[in-house]
Amino acid sequence: MVSTAVVDTVTGPPLQELWKTRHDKTRYQWSSLGLLTPTFALLIFLFLVPMGIAIYLGLTNLTLIGPTAVHSSFTGTANLIRLKGDTTFWSSLWVTGIFIVGSIIGVVVLGYTLASLLMRATAWMRVVVGGIVVISWMMPAVTAGMTWYASTTGNGTFGTLFGHPNANLLDAQPLLVVTLASIWSMTGFSMLVMGAALRNIPSEAIEAAIVENASTWQRFRMIVLPLLRPTMTAIVLLTGLLALANFSLIYIMTQGGPGNSTNILPLYSYQQAFTFNNLAYGALIGNVMVVIATVFGVFYVRITARRI
Amino acid sequence: MTQHESASIGSVATVIDDEPIRPPENRQTQRTFVRRLTLHTILGGIGILFLAPMLWLFLASIDSHASWGIEWPHFSLINFRHVLTGSLLHSLWNSVVLAFISTTIASVAGVFAAYALSRRRIPFKGPLILFIIFSSGVPLAIMVIPVYEIFSKFGFLSILPTAVFLSVTSLPFEVYLMKNFIDAVPTDLEEAARMERASTFQVLRRVVIPLALPGIAAAAIFGFVNAWGSFVVPLILISPTNQQPAPIAIYTFLTLPKAQFGNIAAYSLLFCVPVFILYAVSARLFREGFVLGGGVKG
Numbered sequence: 001m002v003s004t005a006v007v008d009t010v011t012g013p014p015l016q017e018l019w020k021t022r023h024d025k026t027r028y029q030w031s032s033l034g035l036l037t038p039t040f041a042l043l044i045f046l047f048l049v050p051m052g053i054a055i056y057l058g059l060t061n062l063t064l065i066g067p068t069a070v071h072s073s074f075t076g077t078a079n080l081i082r083l084k085g086d087t088t089f090w091s092s093l094w095v096t097g098i099f100i101v102g103s104i105i106g107v108v109v110l111g112y113t114l115a116s117l118l119m120r121a122t123a124w125m126r127v128v129v130g131g132i133v134v135i136s137w138m139m140p141a142v143t144a145g146m147t148w149y150a151s152t153t154g155n156g157t158f159g160t161l162f163g164h165p166n167a168n169l170l171d172a173q174p175l176l177v178v179t180l181a182s183i184w185s186m187t188g189f190s191m192l193v194m195g196a197a198l199r200n201i202p203s204e205a206i207e208a209a210i211v212e213n214a215s216t217w218q219r220f221r222m223i224v225l226p227l228l229r230p231t232m233t234a235i236v237l238l239t240g241l242l243a244l245a246n247f248s249l250i251y252i253m254t255q256g257g258p259g260n261s262t263n264i265l266p267l268y269s270y271q272q273a274f275t276f277n278n279l280a281y282g283a284l285i286g287n288v289m290v291v292i293a294t295v296f297g298v299f300y301v302r303i304t305a306r307r308i
Numbered sequence: 309m310t311q312h313e314s315a316s317i318g319s320v321a322t323v324i325d326d327e328p329i330r331p332p333e334n335r336q337t338q339r340t341f342v343r344r345l346t347l348h349t350i351l352g353g354i355g356i357l358f359l360a361p362m363l364w365l366f367l368a369s370i371d372s373h374a375s376w377g378i379e380w381p382h383f384s385l386i387n388f389r390h391v392l393t394g395s396l397l398h399s400l401w402n403s404v405v406l407a408f409i410s411t412t413i414a415s416v417a418g419v420f421a422a423y424a425l426s427r428r429r430i431p432f433k434g435p436l437i438l439f440i441i442f443s444s445g446v447p448l449a450i451m452v453i454p455v456y457e458i459f460s461k462f463g464f465l466s467i468l469p470t471a472v473f474l475s476v477t478s479l480p481f482e483v484y485l486m487k488n489f490i491d492a493v494p495t496d497l498e499e500a501a502r503m504e505r506a507s508t509f510q511v512l513r514r515v516v517i518p519l520a521l522p523g524i525a526a527a528a529i530f531g532f533v534n535a536w537g538s539f540v541v542p543l544i545l546i547s548p549t550n551q552q553p554a555p556i557a558i559y560t561f562l563t564l565p566k567a568q569f570g571n572i573a574a575y576s577l578l579f580c581v582p583v584f585i586l587y588a589v590s591a592r593l594f595r596e597g598f599v600l601g602g603g604v605k606g
Binding site for chain 2 (some may be wrong): 003005029031032035039042043046047049050051057062095110112117118120121124125128132133138139140142144147148151152153154157158165184237242244251252267273279283289290293296297298300301304305
C-alpha cells in the first residue's frame, strides 16, 4: 500500500502537483499583476513615454505653427549647437541656480528656526504663528503669486511696512523678491517635518549634554544636527525639486522679467515652446530640467530608501 | 553607572560653585524670562513677516474700492457677490470636476498598487518601489511639453485627458503614502479573511481599505489639492475656454486692462477655502492614523 503510493507520486500526475507547490522557490500570485497594472500603465504612458518623446523632440525642428508643425524632421545636434550658443539659456540656468539655492537655504534655516522656537513657545503662539506659516504653505501657487505681487509692488504691504510706501520692490530686486516668495510658500512644509524630527530626538541626549555643560551651539552641532541630518537632506532635495518646477509663482509675479532677470528654466522652456512657437527647442530646455531633476531625484531615492 | 552619575553630579556642583553669591532662583527666573521674551519676540516678528503678504488678500476682498496697494477697506461684501456668477462660477465648477476626476483615478489605481507593493511577492519589487519614490520626488509636470504634443496629435486638449495627466503627477506620492499606511495595518485580519476564502478584491474592500482609510483619505486629499492648485498643466493642456479651471480664470483676471482688484482678491480667497478645509481634515486624519496602527491589534 505504502509502496504503491510512493510509486504513484514518482510517476503519476501527483508529481506535477508537487512541483506546483514547491516551497524552496518564490511563488508569485498572478493577481498582483492586475493590481499593479493601472498605476504602472499610467506612469509608463504619461511619464516614461513622454520622456522618450521629449528626448526625440529636442532633436527635431518641430514648431507650434507653420509648415514644420505638421512635417517636422530630425535635425540631429542642430538644437544642441543652438543651446550652446544661447546666452538667454545660460543666464536662465544661472538664475535657476540662484533661485533654487536661495529657496533651499531660506526654507531649511527658517523651517528649523520656527520648529525649534515653536517647541518652546506658549500654546497660543504655537497655534497663531504655526497656523500662519502653514496657511502660507497651503495657499495655491496662483494665489500666492498674486498676493506677493500686490505686497511688493508700489503702495504694497512690504513697502509700507518698511516706511517706503511708493517703492516698487519687485521692480528693484525681482530675483530676490521671487526667491523670498518661494521660501514663504515652502517653509510650512519644512517646519512641520523638522518639528516632527525634533520631537523624535530623545530628551535624555539633550539633558545629558546640559549636565555635561555643553553650550547651546555645542548641543546643536553635536546632537541635534547629526540626528536631524537625514530629515534636512530630504527637505533640501524636495525644496530643490519643487523650486526647479516652480513655474506658476514666477509666471504670475513677473512672467520671467524684467529682462529675463527671473526667467528660470521652466519659464524659458514655456516661452520658447508656446510664445516663440519653437516646440522642439522648448522640449530640449525641458530635457535639461529633467537631467537636473534626475540628479536631485536619485539622491532623494538614496536617502529615502535608507530609511525604509 | 555609579561612576557616571557621580561624575555628572560633580559637574553640576562645579556649575553651582561658579555662580556668584546671589539668590540663585531669582537669577534663574530672570534669565528664563528674558530668554522667553526674546524667543516670543523673534517668533512674533517671523509671524508678522509671514502674515504681511496675505494681508492684501483679506483686505482687498472686502474693499469695494480695492487697488494693488494696501489700504483700510471700504467695507462691503459686493466682491464676493460679483465673483459667484457666470463664467467665474463655471471655472470654479471646472476646478471641482478636474480635481475630483484626477483624485479618483489616482486613489483607485494607487490603492491597488500600494496593496500589492505592501503585501505581495513581486518580481523586481525593490526597483519598482525605488521608481515610485523617484517619481514622487520629481515633479512630473515638467513633462508637459511632450504630453502636449501627444495630446494634440490625438485631439485630447480638453478637461478629461488633462485630469488623467494630473492624476499621474500625484500618483507616485499617493502610492508611497498609502503603502506606508497599509504596511502599518496588521495582517491578522487579512489572513482570517483569506481563511474564509475571500477573494483579493473582497479582502481589499472589506479589510484593507477600511483599516487604512485615514491613509487613503490623506493620499486622496494630497491628490485633490495638487490638482486643484495646478496652473501650468491646464494652461497648456486645456484649449476650450469654457473648460478652464479657476487658476486660469484668476490669471486671465490679472491680464485684463481694467482689473477689478476687489473681485480678484475675493475670488482667490474663495478658491483657497477648500484647500484650507482639506488640510485641517488631513491633519486630523494623520493623528488618527497613527493611533489606529496600534489600536487594531488590541
